[in-house]
Amino acid sequence: MEWENQEMQQADEYLLYQTQNLVCGKVMTDEQVEQLRRQIVAYAAISEQLAELHKSISVHHDFTGIRLGNLYRDPISCVGHKITARQRWTPTALQLQILENIYEQGTGTTGKQKIKEIASELAQHGQISETNAYNWFQNRRARSKRKLQASSGSGNGEPEARSEDVGTKDQRTKPVSSDLVNNIANGVESFYFQNSDTGIDQLIGKVESSRGYDSYTNLVEQYGLLG
Amino acid sequence: MEWENQEMQQADEYLLYQTQNLVCGKVMTDEQVEQLRRQIVAYAAISEQLAELHKSISVHHDFTGIRLGNLYRDPISCVGHKITARQRWTPTALQLQILENIYEQGTGTTGKQKIKEIASELAQHGQISETNAYNWFQNRRARSKRKLQASSGSGNGEPEARSEDVGTKDQRTKPVSSDLVNNIANGVESFYFQNSDTGIDQLIGKVESSRGYDSYTNLVEQYGLLG
DNA sequence: GTAATATGAATGAAGG
DNA sequence: CCTTCATTCATATTAC
Structure with missing residues (x-):
């Protein structure tokens, strides 16, 4: 009922679409939006869960002086310690x-x-x-x-x-504590760099043209996430 | 910063509206794209780092028999898998x-x-x-x-x-009854599910500089520095 | 509530 | 390529 004036809004959206597309906007297909949305939520979820997990574990360990960046370069996998329990790849x-x-x-x-x-x-x-x-x-x-x-x-x-x-x-919609995720997102903005030329397409993974590598793309590539 | 249920539901409706009626695609401003980029990269990095951190930690813990494979599995990539899970025939x-x-x-x-x-x-x-x-x-x-x-x-x-x-x-693996880790994977999944209807607008608008750091966020800052 | 179970579905692999 | 199997995952249901 919130959108009873659906058609008007639709028209508005369309106008907005046209305008912004022409001027400065990026257009995404619904599919792309969907994908992005899922990705973000998934990462948020993973971050949160892992954070919680780590928090609970780290109570019993002293990580003073451990460099987190390069200590454990092994790729994420269940292989390598006794977690391995599966025969199937x-x-x-x-x-x-x-x-x-x-x-x-x-x-x-x-x-x-x-x-x-x-x-x-x-x-x-x-x-x-x-x-x-x-x-x-x-x-x-x-x-x-x-x-x-x-x-x-x-x-x-x-x-x-x-x-x-x-x-x-x-x-x-169970109440999920999003604060942690928020903090994570905020705290890591130094991960981010400022090359606005990098298109959204790169995030979605439909890149055809590879341009100059900036820090951002390096990061993405390093983590093998989207590029 | 907490998402109110109402807001989320509202976002749901809005997203539904958009998905169903907006044929031509979604428009994002450069700023929004920018913010999305930040968020994805941040989450990606965090997820990865935390996962590796946890993996290393788990060496010192006896998680025998607990299968963590799915924990590290990006829900995004499980195309057509979990997404439809809640409508089981x-x-x-x-x-x-x-x-x-x-x-x-x-x-x-x-x-x-x-x-x-x-x-x-x-x-x-x-x-x-x-x-x-x-x-x-x-x-x-x-x-x-x-x-x-x-x-x-x-x-x-x-x-x-x-x-x-x-x-x-x-x-x-034997069914391990009550372990924190045991539920992580499920937790990620359900988080993903339960929030998969959250509008993207909410995600975009979510980044604000609230520096309510808890103890754990220090870790995050470390990541940031390492980046 | 918690643990056990039942079961639809996902998925790596094998066989043709 | 296609079908099928074996295993595993995730969740609804039931039992305690």
Whole structure:
């Protein structure tokens, strides 16, 4: 009901879109916005959870004098200590990110040589074999395709929640302590640098043109997140 | 700085409105883009650093058997995975009966065509998609098989572990009851879920210079310095 | 409430 | 490439 004058606002939005697009605005597709949104929220969540975890653990340890930046350069993975309990390979977060990026660029990832390259690149971020990479792309393609098929197939095909469950449990906005995340975000602004030429596209990962590396892109690249 | 529920819901509606009605894309000012950039980079860096920090810490702790793999998994990259999780299909009683019947007859329930038929038949008795049917048979087969294995493996009525633990070798993780770490992964997920409807505007507008540093934020500052 | 279980779905891998 | 399996994840439900 807040948006009963929907159409007006829509028009406004459109005007805004046009204006800003022409002048100074960046236009993002809804998909891009969605992706960005998810990314931010996810990082926020991870940050918060890890922070909490660390906080609780650090009570029992003295980290005085430990340099956090370079002590543990090992890529994030469950490999390397006894956490390892799985036989099946699972991509680390970094690896996954890279894989997704490569996949999105859609280049011929099927080539054997290409796989080799990718695998060796990914090996820097954790345990991986060429077969793993190969399988990943294979599955990714197949499942992406299947999902597409399924969604286009029928109008009623979309699985929905049980009719009984709908609308009964709506209180999913549980109070999450966002203060910590806020502080984190604020405290780290020194991570940020000021090259405004870097487009938003780079953040989303659809970069085609690689420009000069500034600190920011270096950072992004270093963490293998989006570039 | 706390997000009020009301605000969040409001943001939800707004985002919904935008997503559904704004066809042409979302416009962001340069400033907003800028801020987004900061936030993503900051979160990315923090997430990574914290993850590594935690990993190193966990060496000194005995987390035996706790699988942390998913903790480090970027929810973003789990495309189509968790996002749809909250609308899980459940067969109606009638559907279930039919499914069981078909399964018992044991005939080629596997064919893709067969699945299609079954699904369309079941659709007369309630919501269902082909994928649902497919999964059902998949799970039914697997679990039936596993149960069979378990019962044949040991002649005694030994109390078994969780049904899913049966039949695997030892490197498995035992269900650890109450550990902080145990819930981290879930926590991340649910955070992500519960907040995935939060509007991006809120995220953008969230960065303000509130320096309410808690003890932990010192860490963050260290990161900042290292950057 | 907490722990155990049931179960839909995701996913790495194998077979064709 | 496709299908299928084995395992794992996440959550709803149930039992205590």
